[in-house]
Amino acid sequence: MQKRFKTVLTGIGLALTKILFITGCNEVACPLNNTIYATYAFYATDENNELQTVQVLDTLTITAAGTDSILINRETGASQLHLPLSHKGETDTLIFTFSNAAGSINRDTVWISKNSSEYFESPDCPTVMFHQITGVRSTHKIIDSIYTENPNIDYNATENFKIVLYTDL
Numbered sequence: 368m369q370k371r372f373k374t375v376l377t378g379i380g381l382a383l384t385k386i387l388f389i390t391g392c393n394e395v396a397c398p399l400n401n402t403i404y405a406t407y408a409f410y411a412t413d414e415n416n417e418l419q420t421v422q423v424l425d426t427l428t429i430t431a432a433g434t435d436s437i438l439i440n441r442e443t444g445a446s447q448l449h450l451p452l453s454h455k456g457e458t459d460t461l462i463f464t465f466s467n468a469a470g471s472i473n474r475d476t477v478w479i480s481k482n483s484s485e486y487f488e489s490p491d492c493p494t495v496m497f498h499q500i501t502g503v504r505s506t507h508k509i510i511d512s513i514y515t516e517n518p519n520i521d522y523n524a525t526e527n528f529k530i531v532l533y534t535d536l
Contacts, residue, residue: 397492404449405479405498405520405527412511412531421532422446425465425509432460432476452520454483454496465509475510479503486521497521509533 410418422444429439429450438450438461453459461477480502486495500518514529 397489402451403495403497403520403522404524405452406524407448407450407528407530408516408526409446410529410531411533418529418531420446423465423532425467428464428466430462430464432462447526449524452479452481452483452496452498457481463510473508475506475508477503477505477510477513481520500527503528505530507533 409421409423411421413419423446424443427439427442427445428437429442429448430437431453439445439448442448450461457480459479459481461479463475463477464472465474466472479500482499482501483496484499486497498520500515500520503513503515505513509532511531511533513531516526516529518527520527
């Protein structure tokens with residue numbers, strides 16, 4: 368009987384410890400998604416020379432230059448993309464590869480200059496990198512121009528870049 372009583376008390380003690388531990392960990396509200404993405408939207412000019420949102424009809428693959436990282440693989444019909452930026456380095460270089468049904472392949476290179484800073488919220492939350500865009504440029508095979516819409520890349524999922532394509536509406 369006494370052994371059974373000790374077992375029950377041990378079980379209750381463990382349950383209380385677990386409850387206290389769980390409530391102690393839940394006091395900090397860390398973001399559920401702590402990956403910071405830049406948002407790219409595709410545009411073309413209409414007959415009035417005004418920007419209109421478009422979908423990329425070609426198959427689009429985006430790679431990070433100098434790495435074997437494929438960020439977007441064979442995307443079709445995209446009007447907007449979300450891509451991470453590197454944590455190190457002042458410039459990210461992305462290769463946009465456009466291929467159509469006829470087998471034609473065109474590549475544009477996009478260079479994004481940025482300042483990165485660590486963002487610390489709490490000891491219980493992981494550190495993330497926020498970015499301040501200082502410049503952007505590209506080659507001009509399919510991409511007519513690229514503009515910085517919002518230079519701050521952080522938790523706010525806003526459009527950061529406008530990519531204007533050489534396409535007719």
